Amino acid sequence: MAKETKNKTKVEKKEKKEKKAFFKDFKAELKRVTWPTPKQLVNKTAIVIVMVLIISLIVFGLDFVFDKGYEFVTKKAVDALNKQTVTEQTTDENSTSEDVNAEDANETNENSTEAENKEDKKEENKEDESKENKTSEDTKKDEKKDDTKKDKSTAE
Secondary structure, three states: OHHHHHHHHHHHHHHHHHHHHHHHHHHHHHHHOOOOOHHHHHHHHHHHHHHHHHHHHHHHHHHHHHHHHHHHHHHHHHHHHHHHHHHHHHHHHHHHHHHHHHHHHHHHHHHHHHHHHHHHHHHHHHHHHHHHHHHHHHHHHHHHHHHHHHHHHHHO
């Protein structure tokens, strides 16, 4: 244990010497630095601020130009799509109205055909009724003739 404590104390002493040496070296380097004069400091600070403003104006200008360019391009694209959509809708409406007209014509034809069929049926029914009436009248006439013949034969 005695050896370990001796080793620890030696290590601690080395670290203290290194820290002292570091701070001495650091202080020596700071003494060698040439510091700017207040006038140089103001001039260089002004240059930095001016450069930052110039670069920010350039970035702002480019951003503005690209933004307006993007809006212009998207507006033109939307307008072109709207024209295409309107054209398609007009075409669809025309074809739809043509389809509706064709359907109306078909319905009209069907309605007129149905009406003609109904009229034909009515005429057929009338003809059938008239035939039945004629047949029943003929049958009545035939019956009358038969009755007359029977009367004549009984009278004889």
